[in-house]
Amino acid sequence: MNDQGIDSNKPMATAYGCYTVHENASLLDRTTFRVPARAATLIDVHEFDAVPGLLEEAATQNREVLILGGGSNVLFTRDWPGVVLALRTRGLDVIEQHVPGTPGDAALVRAAAGEVWDDFVHWTLAHGLRGLENLALIPGSVGATPIQNIGAYGVEVGEFVDAVSAYDRTTNSIVRLDRAACAFAYRDSLFKHESGRYLITAVDFLLPRQRELRLDYDGVREELAAMGVGVADARAVAHAISRVRTRKLPDPVTTGNAGSFFKNPIVSADLAAALKSEYARMPTWPLADGLAKLSAAWLIEACGLKGFREGDAGVSDQHALVLINYGSASGAQIWALARHIQQTVLTRFGVALEPEPLIV
Ligand SMILES: Cc1cc2nc3c(=O)[nH]c(=O)nc-3n(C[C@H](O)[C@H](O)[C@H](O)COP(=O)(O)OP(=O)(O)OC[C@H]3O[C@@H](n4cnc5c(N)ncnc54)[C@H](O)[C@@H]3O)c2cc1C
Incomplete structure (x- = not known):
């Protein structure tokens, strides 16, 4: 039994017509980061009609619900003690x-x-x-x-x-x-x-x-x-x-990743101009309302972090925005790397990087 109250030795799946319930389910193959995590209950929903009842049941049991699609924009840093609803509805x-x-x-x-x-x-x-x-x-x-x-x-x-x-x-x-x-x-x-x-x-x-x-x-x-x-x-x-x-881009089938991990930051035009006067090669794109967009990839690369790796969690050496699970990184390790990148960019440029994926 782990600290979320989930016993990793007891997987089970039960099919109910328009949905299938997996108790104590591994989420490793459910996200493109391919990090280990478990859901107390994972439900594959094939028809929407099942959804209201499943949500009501979870609410009655006071269990939190997370919606999952293809898992290509989610990073699990821990197990999920509630219900994961994976939508498989077609049409x-x-x-x-x-x-x-x-x-x-x-x-x-x-x-x-x-x-x-x-x-x-x-x-x-x-x-x-x-x-x-x-x-x-x-x-x-x-x-x-x-x-x-x-x-x-x-x-x-x-x-x-x-x-x-x-x-x-x-x-x-x-x-x-x-x-x-x-x-x-x-x-x-x-x-x-x-x-x-x-x-x-x-x-x-x-x-x-x-x-x-x-x-x-x-x-x-x-x-x-x-x-x-x-x-x-x-x-x-x-x-x-x-x-x-x-x-x-690295293929998530063979290399765990979620595409670009950080959004391009939007800052005041004044900050963009000040940075540009110091770093002439830095790309900036003017926006309306006195704002400007910067390149998160450029900022990360300028900090020398492209290709940086700690254990199996790393920054792609092809693409500074892509964080990679080189094999057995945990979600917590990838998140620690992401925070290191955020801190380094903030210290050097005064710019906050915001993650794109949902961090659980
Ligand atoms: C190699 C790679 C390349 C990528 N390239 C791009 C790119 O070019 N541009 C880009 O924008 N993104 C890109 N992404 C990110 C990702 O593919 C997209 O954001 C995609 O739309 C996520 O879809 P998903 O079904 O996997 O969502 P998930 O990862 O399962 O979920 C993402 C978020 O959406 C919520 N969610 C999912 N389905 C529903 C639903 N039906 N109702 C309510 N909430 C829901 C989840 O709760 C979560 O918050 C890339 C990812 C990878 C791995």
């Missing part, structure tokens, strides 16, 4: 083929929370829809994409979200939140601020059939050229970006 639908009033021609599509994001992206492209091609190969589930408003290669998912359907745990009812209500911002949304309140059940996307492709980002044009693609279509862009990502 892809074209709700409206031609949406009146949209510029050009667009379709409204709905994806259940448990759909695999990259599969969904390719499904939209196969239906002649554009918009999500730059977000190809991001790991995880559809239901998690609004949480941090996933972004890559110059596109954020919030641009295409029409509405999010969610189970509101404060009112025990399904709500439909339109794009404005979701308050999307850089790696941020309403769901981050009201953490644990909403269990996202499905996301509606409004996707155009015609849209200018965004190619001016991080080697996309060069990759298309290397592929011998002259005039790109959205599927070629998704393919090119998948190839670049595969080369640049």
